[in-house]
Amino acid sequence: MTGTRTTTKAAAAAPRRQGANAAVLAFDVEVRAVQRLSANFQRITFGGECLRDFGVQGSTDDLRIKVVIPPQAADGTRTPLPVIDCEDAGWYRNWLAMDVQERGSMRTYTVRAARCSLPQPEIDVDFVLHFDADGVGGPASTWAAEAKPGDRVTVIGPNVVHCVTAESYGGIEWRPGLAQHVLLAGDETAVPAIASILENLPADFTGHALLEIPDASDIQPLSTPSKVAVTWLPRNGRPHGEALESAVRSAVAVPGYASVGRIEAAPVPARRQELEDVDIDSVILWETPARLAPEVVENSPSPNTPAGALPFYAWIAGEAAVVRGLRRYLVREAGIDRKQVAFMGYWRHGRAETA
Ligand SMILES: Cc1cc2nc3c(=O)[nH]c(=O)nc-3n(C[C@H](O)[C@H](O)[C@H](O)COP(=O)(O)OP(=O)(O)OC[C@H]3O[C@@H](n4cnc5c(N)ncnc54)[C@H](O)[C@@H]3O)c2cc1C
Structure with missing residues (x-):
C-alpha cells in the first residue's frame, strides 16, 4: 500500500x-x-x-x-x-x-x-x-x-x-541528476521524505541514509531497491543533531571528494570554499541546487571536485540550526560543492511555522 x-x-x-x-x-x-x-x-x-x-x-x-x-x-x-x-x-x-x-x-x-x-x-x-x-x-x-x-x-x-x-510543481527538491552516489541525512521530520525517496531509488544507487530519531522505538521498516545503506540514529536524550552530525562526518570524511567521489588520492589540496552564513532567526534555511547536469559536472569551478570524482549528491533536512551546522561542515570543511547539496531547514527550534 x-x-x-x-x-x-x-x-x-x-x-x-x-x-x-x-x-x-x-x-x-x-x-x-x-x-x-x-x-x-x-x-x-x-x-x-x-x-x-x-x-x-x-x-x-x-x-x-x-x-x-x-x-x-x-x-x-x-x-x-x-x-x-x-x-x-x-x-x-x-x-x-x-x-x-x-x-x-x-x-x-x-x-x-x-x-x-x-x-x-x-x-x-x-x-x-x-x-x-x-x-x-x-x-x-x-x-x-x-x-x-x-x-x-x-x-x-x-x-x-x-x-x-x-519541476512544474516546485515542491520536490530531490534532484540527484547524474549522481548515483548519495547522502540522505535528516531528523524525524525528514523520515517520511527519506523513506519515500529510498523506495524509488534505482538499484545502482549507492551511499548512506542517516536518520536521527527520538528513540529506538521509532525505527521503521524501510525498503529500497538501491544499495544505499540505511542507518538509524536514536537520540536517546542526547542534544538534537549530535548523532546526525557525527554520522555525517563519518560518511563524508575530509576531504569530501575522496570519500564520496571514491578517488584515492587528492590531485589538488582541498581548498576552503567561501560560504556566507545563514541567520536562521530571520530567514528560512533553504538552499537547493538545480538538477546536476553534465556540464555542471564537467565544468565544475570547484577546486574540490577534481576530474575523476564521481558525481555525488546530498540531501539534508531537519532542524534549521542542525542543518546549518551540516552545511558548514560539508561545504567549508569537507569541500563538497554547494551545487551538489540540498540543505533544507524543515523547522526551527523555539519558532512556530508562520501562518
Ligand atoms: C518541506 C517540509 C516537509 C516536512 N515534512 C514533515 C513530515 O512529513 N512530518 C513531520 O512531522 N514534519 C514535517 N515537517 C516539519 C513540520 O512542518 C514542522 O515540524 C512544523 O513546525 C510542525 O507544526 P506544528 O504546528 O506541530 O508546530 P509549530 O506551531 O510550527 O511549532 C510549535 C513549536 O514546536 C516546535 N517544533 C516544531 N516541530 C518540531 C519537532 N518536529 N520537534 C520538536 N519541536 C518542534 C517549534 O520550534 C515551536 O517551538 C516538514 C517541513 C518542511 C519544510
Missing part, C-alpha cells in the same frame, strides 16, 4: 474538475485511518474523491504539501475551515488576512505515500508528535495526536494535470 506513482490510465480516464487551471489545488479531505507507527509518529491517511486530481506525473519522492489545520475553540471543538480557491491568484494573501480562529493554521508536510488512482484515492502523511516539557505542541502535532476518522483538513498540493514534471 505504499505505491508512490500517482497516475495511471484509470486516473487519467476519471472525470476532472472543471476549470482547474492552477498548478496547486486545495483538496478538502477526510481522515480515513489513523495508525500509531511508534511513540513519536502518527500516520494519517486522508481520502476523498478530489484526490483524483492530486499528484505529479512521476515519483513523489520528497513532495511537500501544506496542511491547513482547523482552528480549535476554547471548548476543544474544531471549527470547519473556509473554502480555499487556488485558481484565485491572491488566495494565499486572502487566506492569511483572515483571523486565525477562522482560517486555521497552515503547516508543511511530506506525502509519505499516494494512491490516487485507486477507486478510493488516498494519501498518507506521517506526523511527528512533538510536545514540549509542559505537554504543549503546535497546532499540527496537537491535531494529529487527536485525529480520528471523519475529521477534515484542507491539503494544498499539486494538480496532477499541470504537474507534468517534478
Whole structure:
C-alpha cells in the first residue's frame, strides 16, 4: 500500500474538475485511518474523491504539501475551515488576512505515500508528535495526536494535470541528476521524505541514509531497491543533531571528494570554499541546487571536485540550526560543492511555522 506513482490510465480516464487551471489545488479531505507507527509518529491517511486530481506525473519522492489545520475553540471543538480557491491568484494573501480562529493554521508536510488512482484515492502523511516539557505542541502535532476518522483538513498540493514534471510543481527538491552516489541525512521530520525517496531509488544507487530519531522505538521498516545503506540514529536524550552530525562526518570524511567521489588520492589540496552564513532567526534555511547536469559536472569551478570524482549528491533536512551546522561542515570543511547539496531547514527550534 505504499505505491508512490500517482497516475495511471484509470486516473487519467476519471472525470476532472472543471476549470482547474492552477498548478496547486486545495483538496478538502477526510481522515480515513489513523495508525500509531511508534511513540513519536502518527500516520494519517486522508481520502476523498478530489484526490483524483492530486499528484505529479512521476515519483513523489520528497513532495511537500501544506496542511491547513482547523482552528480549535476554547471548548476543544474544531471549527470547519473556509473554502480555499487556488485558481484565485491572491488566495494565499486572502487566506492569511483572515483571523486565525477562522482560517486555521497552515503547516508543511511530506506525502509519505499516494494512491490516487485507486477507486478510493488516498494519501498518507506521517506526523511527528512533538510536545514540549509542559505537554504543549503546535497546532499540527496537537491535531494529529487527536485525529480520528471523519475529521477534515484542507491539503494544498499539486494538480496532477499541470504537474507534468517534478519541476512544474516546485515542491520536490530531490534532484540527484547524474549522481548515483548519495547522502540522505535528516531528523524525524525528514523520515517520511527519506523513506519515500529510498523506495524509488534505482538499484545502482549507492551511499548512506542517516536518520536521527527520538528513540529506538521509532525505527521503521524501510525498503529500497538501491544499495544505499540505511542507518538509524536514536537520540536517546542526547542534544538534537549530535548523532546526525557525527554520522555525517563519518560518511563524508575530509576531504569530501575522496570519500564520496571514491578517488584515492587528492590531485589538488582541498581548498576552503567561501560560504556566507545563514541567520536562521530571520530567514528560512533553504538552499537547493538545480538538477546536476553534465556540464555542471564537467565544468565544475570547484577546486574540490577534481576530474575523476564521481558525481555525488546530498540531501539534508531537519532542524534549521542542525542543518546549518551540516552545511558548514560539508561545504567549508569537507569541500563538497554547494551545487551538489540540498540543505533544507524543515523547522526551527523555539519558532512556530508562520501562518
Ligand atoms: C518541506 C517540509 C516537509 C516536512 N515534512 C514533515 C513530515 O512529513 N512530518 C513531520 O512531522 N514534519 C514535517 N515537517 C516539519 C513540520 O512542518 C514542522 O515540524 C512544523 O513546525 C510542525 O507544526 P506544528 O504546528 O506541530 O508546530 P509549530 O506551531 O510550527 O511549532 C510549535 C513549536 O514546536 C516546535 N517544533 C516544531 N516541530 C518540531 C519537532 N518536529 N520537534 C520538536 N519541536 C518542534 C517549534 O520550534 C515551536 O517551538 C516538514 C517541513 C518542511 C519544510
